[in-house]
Amino acid sequence: MNKEISPALRDFLASLEQLFFIDQKELEEVIAGFHGEMRSGLAGKKSSLKMIPSFVKRPAGTEKGDFLAVDLGGTNIRVLAVRLDGNRHATLIAAHRFAIPTKLTGGTGARLFDFIAGCIGQFFAQHQIDRQHYHDLAFTFSFPVEQIAVASGRLISWTKGFSVTGVEGRDVAALLREALARNQMGFLNIVALTNDTVGTLAAQSYADPAGDIGVILGTGTNACYPEKGKNIKKLPGLDPAGEIIINIEWGNFNKLKTNIYDRLLDRASNNRQQQQLEKMVSGMYLGELARLIIVRMIKQRLLFTDKKVPEVFQKKYALTAEKMAQIAQGNPSRVGLGPQNASPADVLAIREICRIVTLRAGRLAGGLIAAVIRWMDNDLASSHTVAVDGSLFEKYPGFRDSVTATLQEILGARSSKIRLKTIKDGSGIGAAIVGAVASLNITRRQP
Numbered sequence: 001m002n003k004e005i006s007p008a009l010r011d012f013l014a015s016l017e018q019l020f021f022i023d024q025k026e027l028e029e030v031i032a033g034f035h036g037e038m039r040s041g042l043a044g045k046k047s048s049l050k051m052i053p054s055f056v057k058r059p060a061g062t063e064k065g066d067f068l069a070v071d072l073g074g075t076n077i078r079v080l081a082v083r084l085d086g087n088r089h090a091t092l093i094a095a096h097r098f099a100i101p102t103k104l105t106g107g108t109g110a111r112l113f114d115f116i117a118g119c120i121g122q123f124f125a126q127h128q129i130d131r132q133h134y135h136d137l138a139f140t141f142s143f144p145v146e147q148i149a150v151a152s153g154r155l156i157s158w159t160k161g162f163s164v165t166g167v168e169g170r171d172v173a174a175l176l177r178e179a180l181a182r183n184q185m186g187f188l189n190i191v192a193l194t195n196d197t198v199g200t201l202a203a204q205s206y207a208d209p210a211g212d213i214g215v216i217l218g219t220g221t222n223a224c225y226p227e228k229g230k231n232i233k234k235l236p237g238l239d240p241a242g243e244i245i246i247n248i249e250w251g252n253f254n255k256l257k258t259n260i261y262d263r264l265l266d267r268a269s270n271n272r273q274q275q276q277l278e279k280m281v282s283g284m285y286l287g288e289l290a291r292l293i294i295v296r297m298i299k300q301r302l303l304f305t306d307k308k309v310p311e312v313f314q315k316k317y318a319l320t321a322e323k324m325a326q327i328a329q330g331n332p333s334r335v336g337l338g339p340q341n342a343s344p345a346d347v348l349a350i351r352e353i354c355r356i357v358t359l360r361a362g363r364l365a366g367g368l369i370a371a372v373i374r375w376m377d378n379d380l381a382s383s384h385t386v387a388v389d390g391s392l393f394e395k396y397p398g399f400r401d402s403v404t405a406t407l408q409e410i411l412g413a414r415s416s417k418i419r420l421k422t423i424k425d426g427s428g429i430g431a432a433i434v435g436a437v438a439s440l441n442i443t444r445r446q447p
């Protein structure tokens, strides 16, 4: 590291690196803990992993039809018109992204669902989409939902900073249906309610049967995989050899060693003691973790010693993963860290903090992908395609590399059997595919 860095700063960074580094042995322990939680979750026992049966299996590739898909993620709503040709090919006829206004993430359910309906209305108008042609709507809802059937499910709890009232415990497909009716779009029939991981996996395996894990590494994080009926002990009576895609909800995994910054972040969050893994891995939280470290260093007079603290470190969540990516790419002035307010040593140190925090995230993500692969195929007898969506994986410099390196570290030479495939718009396209996959015709008893 650069000689301009003072010994005190160098020492701090060296101990930070230690604090955040998860070595191979620790990763193996994480994997063992994860398998234990998977097992308990599938048996319906207490577990930080909800292991939610999605009520669908992977598509055959022959599904056909025209669908509208609406995808509520963490920061955007995407509306898509999708055509499935019945021969492993999905075409995006039109797509539109709408940013979710921050005030809606803390408002009432009716306002949020009216906004979603409004986006669909605008989509019809702006893309001259024939309303007569589209009847089937697939809904991707990227939050933990206890699925009741293929097209209905209750929100368990909000994640990713959402705190919309009147939705937890309710059937979100029914809430959308009501909003569509209020907004003169009652002609749309909701045929699927899907988690984004399940959509991503469905999109990949529609095109390529080797696809067997769906992973999101974006604002939030999660994964899904196909499980044999016989292993889903909490859902008796399934075809033992048949498969159901399980939404792991891995963001809530909590058998992890946390440090002082993780605990500070958790304490100030609106979902305390939940989503422990997500708070260490996903794009929503990485910037805040880095900011908390920087704030502490400023207090210890290690950074910005004779300068005003830049705005990006002053407010909670002001340092986003996008801004960290700019710093990592060597463009600190784009985020307000120019020569006038940051010394070269400040910039170097902040870049190092971003690297340390993101490296842990990439290693955890890689370790848990390895965990899911081992769960499905311990000897790696087959090849596996992991469909990955999310801006962190796609855009953050070096993130994909640390996931890949960790897979190699854990699985050795056999990791060559694993392909990580970035998939764009998979969650929306995949929801349309889920809409076309015949429902497994199982329903859960209403409590």
Ligand code: BGC
Residues within 6 Å of the ligand: 073, 074, 141, 142, 143, 144, 145, 159, 160, 195, 196, 197, 216, 218, 219, 220, 221, 222, 223, 249, 251, 278
């Ligand atoms: C949600 C998951 C979702 C993930 C990625 C998490 O916060 O709980 O349902 O799949 O974010 O969007």
